[in-house]
Amino acid sequence: MDIIETVFVRNNLVVAFAVVGAVMWVSYFLADKLTAGRIHGSAIAIALGLLAAYWGGTVSGGSRGVADVTLLGGIGLMGGGMMRDFAIVATAFGVHISELKKAGIAGVISIFAGVIVSFIVGAAVAVMFGYTDPTAITTIGAGAVTYIVGPVTGEAIGASDAVITLSVAAGLVKSILVMIGTPLIAKRIGLDNPQSAMVFGGLMGTTSGVAAGLAATDPKLVPYGAMTATFYTGLGCLLGPSVLFFIVSAMF
Amino acid sequence: MIVYGVALLSVCLVLGMLIGEALGVAMNVEANVGGVGIAMLFLVYASNSDKFKALTEGVSASGIKFWSAMYIPIVVAMAARQNVAAATEGGLLALSAGVAAVMVSFALVPVLSNIGKDDSPAPDTSEEQGAG
Numbered sequence: 460m461d462i463i464e465t466v467f468v469r470n471n472l473v474v475a476f477a478v479v480g481a482v483m484w485v486s487y488f489l490a491d492k493l494t495a496g497r498i499h500g501s502a503i504a505i506a507l508g509l510l511a512a513y514w515g516g517t518v519s520g521g522s523r524g525v526a527d528v529t530l531l532g533g534i535g536l537m538g539g540g541m542m543r544d545f546a547i548v549a550t551a552f553g554v555h556i557s558e559l560k561k562a563g564i565a566g567v568i569s570i571f572a573g574v575i576v577s578f579i580v581g582a583a584v585a586v587m588f589g590y591t592d593p594t595a596i597t598t599i600g601a602g603a604v605t606y607i608v609g610p611v612t613g614e615a616i617g618a619s620d621a622v623i624t625l626s627v628a629a630g631l632v633k634s635i636l637v638m639i640g641t642p643l644i645a646k647r648i649g650l651d652n653p654q655s656a657m658v659f660g661g662l663m664g665t666t667s668g669v670a671a672g673l674a675a676t677d678p679k680l681v682p683y684g685a686m687t688a689t690f691y692t693g694l695g696c697l698l699g700p701s702v703l704f705f706i707v708s709a710m711f
Numbered sequence: 712m713i714v715y716g717v718a719l720l721s722v723c724l725v726l727g728m729l730i731g732e733a734l735g736v737a738m739n740v741e742a743n744v745g746g747v748g749i750a751m752l753f754l755v756y757a758s759n760s761d762k763f764k765a766l767t768e769g770v771s772a773s774g775i776k777f778w779s780a781m782y783i784p785i786v787v788a789m790a791a792r793q794n795v796a797a798a799t800e801g802g803l804l805a806l807s808a809g810v811a812a813v814m815v816s817f818a819l820v821p822v823l824s825n826i827g828k829d830d831s832p833a834p835d836t837s838e839e840q841g842a843g
Contacts, residue, residue: 479784479791501783508790516796526792538788544747546785548724549778551751552758552767559755565826572823577812584808599804603812611741624797625805631798632809638790640813648820655824662816662823666747667793671786678783686748693735693744 464530471533478531482507502642502675509635547670547689550682558683562654566687569661574695577604577664578703581629593708595622600707601699602626603633605665607692612699634668641672650676653683660684664691716774719766723753 467474486507487500512524521527526535536542581603585596598618602609602625609626612618618626641650641659649655660669660683669688673681724747731746738744754775757763765771798805 475788476784479788482787483784501787504783504787505790508787509793509795511791512793513795513799515791516794522794522797524792524795534788534791537785538790538792542785543789544728544750545720545724546778546782547747548727548750548754549720549775550782551754552720552772552775552779554751554755554758556755556759559752565823568826569819569823572819573816576815576819580812580815581808584804584811588804588807599808602805603808607742615741625802627794628798628800628802628805629808629812631794632806633812635793635795635798636809636813640817644817648817649824650820655820658823658826659820662819663813667789671790674783674786681782682751686751689731689747689751690745693731693738693740693742696735696740696742697738697744 467530468532471531472536473533475531475533475537478534479537499642499675501678502639505638505671505675509638543667543670547666547681547685550678550685554682558653559657559686562657562683565654566657566661569658570664570687570690570694573662573664573691574604574608574698575703576662577633578695578699582707591711593704593711594618596711597699597704597707598622598626599629600703601695602629604630604695604699605692606630606634608695608699611696612704615700616704630665634665637663637665637668638671638675641668642675645676650680653680656680656683657687661687661691664688664695666692713770713774713777715766716771716776717778718774719757719763719771720754720775720778723757724750726750726753 483504486504490498490500490503515525515528519527523535525531578600582596582600585599590596590599594616595618597616598609598613599622601612606627609630610623613623613626645651650659656673663669666688669684670681673684727750728743728746730749731743734744735742758767
């Protein structure tokens, strides 16, 4: 058994390629046979990935899902920020400048609207659950923006660890729900063209959620959604501990 | 050569990240502001411009297309390393906040998608309350 562990750990990224490849094959097989192509193979693969992440997190007690399982550590590198961003940028290859210009203004508005609306909703939920401290309300609202904005805001305005953890959890719920929910709701919200994809990316903002959600809906839309989504977290980190916190403080 | 395409892609990402990081510092924000988006704009510009033809056509292009095609498997790996366990342990508050934020944002997609199209009057935002 030692031999297996040595080889798997030493070649962890290569193992990850093989494992993910196998998962993709199974997912496309299931999509084809069980759902007759109604559910996209990549949607099933992403759902399997999330299930595996839950299992990995429970078994190992770590925070990086299946990547904390010794033999599958390479998943952490393959699915980490560096590879994700590299592949996202590559999807922009062949995008036409005219498509970007068409949705330019709507895209910019959607980023602001997305941050502010998610914040208001998150803050309102915090108030409904009985929070009256502006620091906690702001941090939880910021968590509903993304799971990065939550802790950045919380630490900047001095929220308690428990509240920061809650804000991360709220952001994770959002991210996972966008991954799973996007392909299901895409038709009803008109998410089938570059313009609406840019608005979608700006409104949702969670890069992981948008990246996976659009991949499972229509891979052609990915570059448009990803482009606006990457500005969202930055704007959230800018507004959260400043303007939004001041407004909440004035109200409570 | 394939690596020319890969190198172009890498340079775009590094430049975008540097600018995004610098924007973060300039705005006094602890985050990379749009680095990936800026990198994508560089690549869009390069692939639409004649100056970079040697790097974006023929074999060089396949160096970029490979990574574009690896996108979905990488996203699957990304899903597999999310902290799903923590999301489920956040309790009802985290669940409600996350779900409500997504519902309201979904509902706004068709509203904002109409901006810039001539045929629709400026939409009212009064229907967005109470979702989730």
